[in-house]
Amino acid sequence: MSGMWFTEEQTANIRFGCRINNILHSEKTDFQDLAVVETLQWGRMLLLDNLVMTTDKDEFVYHEMISHVAMNSHPNPKKVLVIGGGDGGTIREVVKHAKVEKAVLCEIDGQVIEASKKYFPEIASVLTGHPKVDILVADGIKHVKEAKEEYDVILVDSSEPIGPGAVLFTAEFYQAVSEALKPDGIMVAQTESPFYNQELIQTVFPTIGSIFPITKLYLASIPTYPSGLWSFTVGSKVYDPEAIEPRELAELDTKYYTPYLHKAAFALPQFVRNLTEGK
Amino acid sequence: MSGMWFTEEQTANIRFGCRINNILHSEKTDFQDLAVVETLQWGRMLLLDNLVMTTDKDEFVYHEMISHVAMNSHPNPKKVLVIGGGDGGTIREVVKHAKVEKAVLCEIDGQVIEASKKYFPEIASVLTGHPKVDILVADGIKHVKEAKEEYDVILVDSSEPIGPGAVLFTAEFYQAVSEALKPDGIMVAQTESPFYNQELIQTVFPTIGSIFPITKLYLASIPTYPSGLWSFTVGSKVYDPEAIEPRELAELDTKYYTPYLHKAAFALPQFVRNLTEGK
Amino acid sequence: MSGMWFTEEQTANIRFGCRINNILHSEKTDFQDLAVVETLQWGRMLLLDNLVMTTDKDEFVYHEMISHVAMNSHPNPKKVLVIGGGDGGTIREVVKHAKVEKAVLCEIDGQVIEASKKYFPEIASVLTGHPKVDILVADGIKHVKEAKEEYDVILVDSSEPIGPGAVLFTAEFYQAVSEALKPDGIMVAQTESPFYNQELIQTVFPTIGSIFPITKLYLASIPTYPSGLWSFTVGSKVYDPEAIEPRELAELDTKYYTPYLHKAAFALPQFVRNLTEGK
Amino acid sequence: MSGMWFTEEQTANIRFGCRINNILHSEKTDFQDLAVVETLQWGRMLLLDNLVMTTDKDEFVYHEMISHVAMNSHPNPKKVLVIGGGDGGTIREVVKHAKVEKAVLCEIDGQVIEASKKYFPEIASVLTGHPKVDILVADGIKHVKEAKEEYDVILVDSSEPIGPGAVLFTAEFYQAVSEALKPDGIMVAQTESPFYNQELIQTVFPTIGSIFPITKLYLASIPTYPSGLWSFTVGSKVYDPEAIEPRELAELDTKYYTPYLHKAAFALPQFVRNLTEGK
Structure with a gap:
């Protein structure tokens, strides 16, 4: 057993250590530190600024849950935008939906895409060439600002609300997202841990709520993210993401998401509901 | 900021570190190493054999979820047994149910009770004297073997399946639990992480399933437990824990559990469902 | 074995971890964070601002080596000043020399003295009352500035060159020390690790050399200090600390220092000699 | 700054962590785990079974001190054997002595030699072809047993007294070394830390002393080895390693060793002297 470890400082007072047996890649991109390590527990792990972005073995949770909830809530998601998400996992899930005609990935850091294609071929499978994927x-915010009523679904697959991803948590950005969506469009943004980032949720949730008529938060369990519990916030113009009929949905090849779990993910623990209600 | 840390070796390849500013207590009991530390992130933390048992700030998840699911699934839980659970949190939740007439705590290690009374007064609140609590x-297994059709609800609040808690994961034990329950009794056992302890779930779930006509697994998010996701397995003779009517349930003072979450907790991620189906 | 650790960030890239089983004391004094931990390897350990100051089991190296070299180099050390050194170990060694009539300890942080008396009774043995000790x-620098040709020996037992101890590494301070010494006085200052603090040695050594006619550096092995090797710099007006005659010296009750080692400690590794020669 | 660390468990209760930015090599050889990491503090570091063997930046201490003491104590070291030492640093120092006609390296694990040639070209410089080096x-012990009065100097550059290196600390082995030496031969063995491995010194020193008429222990400061202080034991048939005349020795190109330090290295701290005297 190796004596090598990657340690994420998840908060000022919490460290998450993963034993590694290889550092496959390490570079300073124009935007951030990017590394790929081989962990014994979670397989390959993508790191940006020393924070875990995704791993071989639990990537399915995040990628399925950020995408299928919105995709299955919209009756006809033809055109979809993924902001961030350079590893390709989210857009891989998007194109599992047959109704999709065009899925656009807008990632600010091209090196994330390159490293993912090289080191995470299964996550990045649709990045190497797919008829529906652009x-x-x-810059995601710039791209969104230029789009007007163009997308059915926008998925904000951002990194942490520090560094290049910080702008993706602002009212200005969500407003632009709303304008880039068609009149019945729907968006989802990852909104951090309800245990460790309560202030962020208390800020972002009402911000999105002031822009979208239907705003709801749902949860998924991601073991390599701080606290293991992660939140996503839906902003929707027309469709209620909780109002789906599980029995009517087409089956998807998934490891975490199911239509029943889709509905259940909105049944919040009391303390999380309080966060969304400004308590 | 202190340079002192408690580090749990969650698996052979994962370390979870919590900055501490005090070690309040440390002893070798007849059964295990017992320590209480003051963490900066999670408040006071109870450790048995260097594994996190509970903390001030997230104890509510585990204690509410191990108890209220069974308690609210049974129409008339008069007599309840908690095996293990020496910190008192589970039995504190049990006696929130007005129908309870007698709640028995059977903990093998008296020092866990003493330390909890001293260092976790809010968790152990009913241990210092409560009219309904014995x-x-x-030894839990011995106690259970001596009881015949005595309890409405039995909650198996065990520590890890190593050391003194190992016996609490055997068929012999679950059979004894079944016999200690009344003909419409219901039990819940904590059954570890679906990410890290898949073999345990694959063994224990069918074991319980061979003894109880209704066997179901549900999940809760416990940030200080390995992977952040924890499973509980229900064995029930008559009542289906998923068949509750949230609207009909009395309100409980809780921070995690809600009747809607109760139902939703049984909507399993696909990979967890597979574990319970022997895939 | 406990899962609790104290970790010193010895440099930006080196961590030194000691398993602990107790935190005996922790406070914020007017000057610094002060803690006392019980380590399994080194016994009790005194920490200032999360840096190891001394431990039960290796304190003898530092305390013997900072004091006896100067004390045995001076033929008649009647009056001795220790600056810093609030744990009492250095002055305990000083009064082992029969010729001493008065030994003064000048420590800026009274809480260091109090904690040492309470938790390190063997190190602080002479602090609880000794006929020769004041x-x-x-403030050490203030005290030194007020003394004129008063001391035979001055020992600068400072903490790291950051925080309250930083001033004790300046030319202004060494000049004041020189003036506080009698015309044949001698001083010693701890001057950090020749592996990790080369710039400090390259700065401080010539600074002392510009004030004292005889300036020499010697080394000792302190396992709980960064790199395990520690330097001390002697500034002397008359007596050459290397010119002692081991056979003529009175025997001392010591665990590290011997008169032969005293001489040998000045035989520097080539790279350390280079540091003192400005190479 | 990377979040990747190599951590050596120096003792059961001490951890030494080095920040790394690369794992250059990692393999399971027939004998041990071998890895090469790039540390920020110490440059490249060679690891065997997760223990630090050598590093770019402090290798000079160990390699100079294990070799030059014996080489300069012998008046005419023509034929020299290095047992272990597959990184090449020791034999590189040996051939700095002009009188050497043949220097033999006997390393059990050829992969250590290969990795050193590839990743530590400066340490392994003479391994890629040198007229005097074989x-x-x-297996070192086998080689030694077959040699009779063949070598002037034998240097036992072993790894830790566990795994393949354990046999190199036995009486049987030292006896064989003695027989492989000429009648005026001299040997040196690395004998671990006087702080952490006191029992080993208390065992090995008298063992060597029962075989060689002159047995002495000397010390060097190696910051990446446990405790930072390391011992070497000389067994000599005729020449006293302390009796050299520094002024008469030829100059060597070294960074740690000097003839004066050679003598001084035998002036032991009192507690180390006690270890060698069976106290």
Whole structure:
């Protein structure tokens, strides 16, 4: 057993250590530190600024849950935008939906895409060429501001609310997202841990709520993210993501998401409901 | 900021570190190492054999979820047994149910009870004297074997399946639990992480299933437990724990559990469902 | 074995971890964070601002080596000043020399003295009352500036060159020390690790050399200090500390220091000699 | 700054962590785990079974001190054997002595030699071809047993007294070394830390002393080895290693060793002297 470890400082007072047996890649991109390590517990792990982005073995939770909830809540998601998400996992899930005609990935850091194609071929499978997928290496907020009533679904697959991802948690950005969506569009943003980032949820949830008529938060269990519990916030113009009929949905090849879990994910623990209600 | 840390070796390849500013207590009991530390993130933390048992700030998840699911699934839980659970949190939740007439705590290690009374007064609140609560410092399996059709609800609040808690994961034990329950009794056992302890779930779930006509697994998010996701297995003779009517249930003063979450907790991620189906 | 650790960040890239089983004391004094931990390897350990100051089991190295070299180099050390050194170990060694008539301890942080008396009774043995020892809780530099040709030996037992101890590494301070010494006086200052603090040695050594006619550096092995190797710099007006005659020296009750080692400690590794020669 | 660390468990209760930014190599050889990491503090570091063997930046201490003491104590070291030492640093120092006609390296694990040639070209400089150097990939004890009065100097550059290196600390082995030496031969063995391995010194020192008429222990400061202080034991048939005349010795190109330090290294701290005297 190796004596090598990757340690994420999850908070000022919590450290999460993963034994590694290889550092496959390490570079300073124009935007951030990017590394790929081989962990014994979780397989390959993508790190940005020393924070875990995704791993071989639990990536399915995040990627399925950020995408299928919105995709299955919209009756006809033809055009979909993923902001961030350079590892390709989210857009891989998006194109599992047959109704999709065009899925656009807008990632600011092209090196994340390159490293993912090289080291995470299963996560990045649709990044190496897919008839429905367009890849833009560009600033997500800029791209969104230029789009008007263009997308059915927008998925905000951002990194932490520090560094290049910080702007993706602002009212200005959510407003732009709303304008980039069609009149019945729906968006989802990852909104951090309800245990460790309560202030963020208390800020972002009402911000999205002031822009979208239907705003709901749901949860998923991601073991390599701080606290193991992660929140996603839906902003929807028309469709209520909780109002789906599980029995009517087409089956998807998934390891975490199921239509029943989709509904259940909105049944919040009391303390999380309080966060969304400003308590 | 202190340079002192408690580090749990959650698996051979994962370390979970909590900055501490005090070690309030440390002893070798007849059964295990017992310590109480003051963490900066999670408040006071109870450790048995260097594994996190409970903390001030997230104890509510475990204690509410191990108890209220069974308690609310049974129409008339008059007599309840908690095996293990020496910190008192589970039995504190049990006596929130007005129908309870007698709640028995059977903990093998009296020092866990003493340390909890001293260092976790809010968790152990009913251990210092409560008209409905009986405390036994005794071997849980022995106690269960002596009881015949005595309890409405039995909650198996065990520590890890190593050391003194190992016997609490055997068929012999679950059979004894079944016999100690009344003909419409219901039990819940904590059954570890679906990410890290898949073999345990694959063994224990069918074992319980061979003894109880209704066997179901549900989940809760406990940030200080390995992977952050924890499973509980219900064995029930008559009542289906998923068949409750949230609207009909009396309100409880809780921070995690809600009747809606109760139902939702049984909507399993696909990979967890597979574990319970022997896939 | 406990899962509790004290970890010193010895440099930005080196961590030194000691398993602990107790935190005996922890406070914020007017000057610094002060803690006392019980380590399994080194016994009790005194920490200031999360840096190891001394431990039960290796304190003898530092305390013997900072004191006896100067004390045995001076033919008649009647009056001795220790600056810093609130744990009492250095002055305990000083009064082992029969010729001493008065030994003054000038420590800025009275809480260091109090904690040492309570938790390190063997190190602090002479602080609880000794006919030759005077204790001042005062600013060392101020005290030195007020003394004129008063001391035979001055020992600068400072903490790291950051925080309250930083001033004790300046030319202004060494000049004041020189003036506080009698015309044949001698001083010693701890001057950090020749592996990790080369710039400090390259700065401080010539600074002392510009004030004292005889300036020499010697080494001792202190396992709980960064790199395990520690330097001390002697500034002497008349007596050459290397010119002692081991056979003529009175025997001392010591665990590290011997008169032969005293001489040998000045035989520097080539790279350390280079540091003192400005290479 | 990376979040990757190599951590050596130096003792059961001490951890030494080095921040790394690369794992250059990692393999399971027939004998042990071998890895090469790039540390920020110490440059490249060679690890065997997760223990630090050598590093770019402090290798000079160990390699100079294990070799030059014996080499300069012998008036005419023509034929020299290094047992272990597959990184090449010791034999590189040996051939700095002009009188050497043949230097044999006998390393049991050929992969250590290969990895050192590839990743530590400066340490392994003479391994890639040197007129005086012979390299044997063979069992050191077997080689020694076959040699009779063949060597002037034998240097036992072993790894820890566990795993493949354990046999190199036995009486049987030292006896064989003695017989492989000429009638005026001299040997040196690394004998671990006087702080952490006192029992080993208390055992090995008298063992060597029962075989060689002159047995002495000397010390060097190696910051990446446990406790930072390391011992070497000389067994000599005729020449006293302390009796050299520093002024008469030829100059060597070294960074740690000097003839004066050679003598001084035998001036032991009192507690180490006690270890060698069976106290």
